[in-house]
Amino acid sequence: MQQKLSDDTSQTAEHSHGRESPAQRVIPALTVISHPHPQRIGEQLLLESLATSGRPAALSRNAPEFTRPGGLVTQPLGDPFISRTPIHFEPASKGHLRLVVPENGTRVWVADVPVQGAREFSPEELTAGVPLVLADRVVLLLHLASAWREPTPPDLGIVGQAEGIRQVREDIRRVADLKVPVLIRGETGTGKELVARAIHDLGPRRAGPFVSVNLGALAKELVSAELFGAQRGAYTGATRDREGFFRAAQGGTLFLDEVGEAPPEVQAALLRVLETGEVYPVGGHTPVPVDVRLVSATDSDLEARIQERLFKAPLLHRLAGYEIHMPPLRARREDLGPLFMYFARQELETTGESSPLTATDPRAEPWLPASLAVRLVRYGWPGNVRQLRNVVRQLIIGSRGLPHLRVDARLEQTLDGDAQPVPGKEPAPSSAAAAHDTPEAKPTRRKPSEVSEQELLEALRACSWDLKATADWLGIPRPSVYVLIDKSSLLRTARDLSPEEITRCFHECEGDLDKMVQRLEVSKRALQRRLRELGLGNS
Numbered sequence: 001m002q003q004k005l006s007d008d009t010s011q012t013a014e015h016s017h018g019r020e021s022p023a024q025r026v027i028p029a030l031t032v033i034s035h036p037h038p039q040r041i042g043e044q045l046l047l048e049s050l051a052t053s054g055r056p057a058a059l060s061r062n063a064p065e066f067t068r069p070g071g072l073v074t075q076p077l078g079d080p081f082i083s084r085t086p087i088h089f090e091p092a093s094k095g096h097l098r099l100v101v102p103e104n105g106t107r108v109w110v111a112d113v114p115v116q117g118a119r120e121f122s123p124e125e126l127t128a129g130v131p132l133v134l135a136d137r138v139v140l141l142l143h144l145a146s147a148w149r150e151p152t153p154p155d156l157g158i159v160g161q162a163e164g165i166r167q168v169r170e171d172i173r174r175v176a177d178l179k180v181p182v183l184i185r186g187e188t189g190t191g192k193e194l195v196a197r198a199i200h201d202l203g204p205r206r207a208g209p210f211v212s213v214n215l216g217a218l219a220k221e222l223v224s225a226e227l228f229g230a231q232r233g234a235y236t237g238a239t240r241d242r243e244g245f246f247r248a249a250q251g252g253t254l255f256l257d258e259v260g261e262a263p264p265e266v267q268a269a270l271l272r273v274l275e276t277g278e279v280y281p282v283g284g285h286t287p288v289p290v291d292v293r294l295v296s297a298t299d300s301d302l303e304a305r306i307q308e309r310l311f312k313a314p315l316l317h318r319l320a321g322y323e324i325h326m327p328p329l330r331a332r333r334e335d336l337g338p339l340f341m342y343f344a345r346q347e348l349e350t351t352g353e354s355s356p357l358t359a360t361d362p363r364a365e366p367w368l369p370a371s372l373a374v375r376l377v378r379y380g381w382p383g384n385v386r387q388l389r390n391v392v393r394q395l396i397i398g399s400r401g402l403p404h405l406r407v408d409a410r411l412e413q414t415l416d417g418d419a420q421p422v423p424g425k426e427p428a429p430s431s432a433a434a435a436h437d438t439p440e441a442k443p444t445r446r447k448p449s450e451v452s453e454q455e456l457l458e459a460l461r462a463c464s465w466d467l468k469a470t471a472d473w474l475g476i477p478r479p480s481v482y483v484l485i486d487k488s489s490l491l492r493t494a495r496d497l498s499p500e501e502i503t504r505c506f507h508e509c510e511g512d513l514d515k516m517v518q519r520l521e522v523s524k525r526a527l528q529r530r531l532r533e534l535g536l537g538n539s
Helices: 006-017 048-052 123-128 163-175 192-202 220-228 264-276 302-307 313-319 333-351 370-378 384-398 409-417 431-435 453-462 467-474 478-487 499-508 513-520 524-534
Strands: 026-034 044-046 057-059 087-091 097-101 108-110 117-121 130-134 138-146 182-185 210-214 253-257 293-298 322-325
Touching: 026 048, 026 333, 026 370, 048 087, 123 130, 123 138, 130 370, 138 163, 138 333, 138 370, 163 192, 163 322, 182 192, 192 210, 192 253, 192 293, 220 264, 264 313, 302 313, 333 370, 333 384, 370 384, 370 409, 384 409, 384 513, 409 453, 453 467, 453 478, 467 478, 499 513, 499 524, 513 524
Parallel strands: 182 293, 182 322, 210 253, 253 293
Antiparallel strands: 026 044, 026 138, 057 087, 087 097, 097 117, 108 130, 130 138
């Protein structure tokens, strides 16, 4: 008896998103993660017959046709090493999906496990995404996707077509023209500032300034002066009047990142600004009116901080006139391919090697090898999109002059160390015990004294020198990361860098902060602070 695959899978997806809508009915889909023609990466096939009629869906070299979401051009996978004999996707009981591979057809792996005969995947596995490798050349992600597609959805400068990122775009369009404050919530590296810029660019203040401030990167004793301004002589070293970021953003948008890190006195002042539209410069007694659209962001659990009396509940209510939630990269794995290619194009332009992205030889080895593509899909990405960008840069630079991307041993260990389990693959009996002896294991909570200097260095590099992500990676509190860095003989801080070294690196990296962080190997926040002190760029 044929079954439809839409009901159970839709319930799973709706539960995970916390909302229900007919327009958000989800169905199985295949997204190209790697292909011998790199320009094919990101193309998608919706397996609609499984959901609408319960009929099996066939996939071979010549059919059906994939298309880029919102695009018009359609074409089959077309790789000559993929068989004309199709593999089949069939609905199974309880919302499961069965993959059937004929003996004389294309070789198929689920990650690194070969499929012989048939394999079933649960709704939970489909929600997480299952990497399928065809003929060791084409990598597809089997996942759930929205059955509804806008004809030509504007991307607002945000790469991706996963349901979570589509919801973010919809939220941006809904709130951009309003005056309400917006709070963007999400893990570190998910692209919260990109959303803030999209709100500004789409709103009526687009002609005004966009001022971005990372509260976590400001010296605590100067936060008030930096935000609200200060009069000359208000504190030691104040030799002139300071305008402050609020007045600098007059008529435009002020983006406050890491707002959860604001000190108590700054929280009170922010609340007053939101209520009155006026700031009091440090050392001043006369309020100054400001006309600013406030967008803030945090990766903190503000509700927990309120319970701990570290954050003011009235301020949260004022900041969150409208909330936008950024999905982590692991929740939008179908976007990994397009994001990878977006960053790869940027990096290849800087190295002058764009030819890998225009490959046309149907029998050439894939520029993005299948084994690497699978690692990228299965990795947990604690640093999210920011970390992906830095991994792409490392791969591009490390593979200069080579016909395809090469992964060094250290990066390979990093990607394997926090990988999503392969569906249906049983771990070796000793794997759990062995995991505690390897630097790749990520315990939920550890003693800082258990972290070696080398492990700390590897974690910092893996997390692109984001200290919060590093703390999560190592399973220790964030303050402990600062302590370990100070004690380490292998590491230095941004304060250890000379002005000459920072200035030279700034010009060599053309002001790209992420490149500077990778080269200097220091915290991004601390480096931002030093750049500001030295008057370099807008950091």
